Amino acid sequence: EAGVAQSPRYKIIEKRQSVAFWCNPISGHATLYWYQQILGQGPKLLIQFQNNGVVDDSQLPKDRFSAERLKGVDSTLKIQPAKLEDSAVYLCASSWDRGNTGELFFGEGSRLTVL
């Protein structure tokens, strides 16, 4: 079974530039999550999708971050314009059970460095 795929693995940009990350969840997983992991901290949920609908985006900085999951499968997370404090690893995860058991399957992450 293929795992959660993310790209790119690494990205370096200057502040005020834009960046986009892509995620393809495990086949059949209806729930998709984007987490932000800042160095030295635990992952923090940015947004959760159930199919192509948003379930929770309460911690997404909506003035600069956006995410979509148009066909209920893969998803894109965009940052525009980026700030220095956005330097982090962006983790995509998926689950099969609407998250009821809390068991998530994570991708390897996309590491963003903002200079």
Added chain:
Amino acid sequence: AQSVTQLGSHVSVSEGALVLLRCNYSSSVPPYLFWYVQYPNQGLQLLLKYTSAATLVKGINGFEAEFKKSETSFHLTKPSAHMSDAAEYFCAVKGSSNTGKLIFGQGTTLQVKP
């Protein structure tokens, strides 16, 4: 609101020694608790989970954790550390809603010395 606190950002043990990683939680409802492991340059992987069944939970790679309601703790242990156990470990609690949101602790880096 749910939260977890991991005591000690770095733990160092010798190979073959006991591993003990500490986690305390705060929850207004019976919690679902998890330990995830993150090897270098990899995503998080579920190690074990507590979902209100047995209080002693066994996971992969010889790890186990015990849920103690009186102490609001969910410490992770392994009797004998192996070099391959070196990684970052995260304790997490499921949010009170049915969204599946996980709230993670800040993580503990485990170093295993030969």
